[in-house]
Amino acid sequence: MEKTLKRARRLRKEMSLPEVLLWKRLRGREAGKPVFRRQHPIGPYVLDFFCASARLCIEVDGGSHGFGQRPQGDRRRDIFLIDQGICTVRVAAREVLRDPEAVAGYLLNLAGSASPSTTSRSPSPARLAGEVL
Template sequence: MSLPEVLLWQILRKQPGHIKFRRQHPIHRYVLDFYVPEWKLAIEIDGIAHDMGDRPERDDARDQWLASQGIRTLRIAAREVLADPAAVADGIVRFCTAR
């Protein structure tokens, strides 16, 4: 796990909002940073590498495949997590409970 993922996991593992999060969850040929089974939500923490080379196209293909399986993807910039992991976690919980 990257540093932003570790910082976020320290909060999410406590199940804020009574939401169960899984980390490094395998599905098909992918490994999701975080997954909320109850909401079929993948949470991806994107660092700078996600903007380079063919990575944007690969991320798009992955998101499309997940969507075809009924899984929605929420992408969050790593810099946001580094700046305020608690605020990001709160935003994720609000996103889940608003659905």
């Protein structure tokens, strides 16, 4: 657990540009706005963004997520999170770069309208990208 916490702290300092752009729009604790944490450790994993009230994990996926062992690793991670009652939504980094406001708006709306009983499955990246566009 300590190893994961140290990694989370390091990752907060080394966020990618898409993560930074999204974090600027997700952060804050205004009334009625879902609260997100960045680089949140859970079990052996560090989640890019996490909304505890919605049990929602947001992962910003760059191009490397489609190659090598990454798809299998992402599936293992998603299964682990589902077992914890957490839904994972994957967002393409290129979509965040293209229109960070639209992506953040979609995610804030999703987290604001979600309840643990409605977030038991992860939408496919293609479906999410279609909804964000």
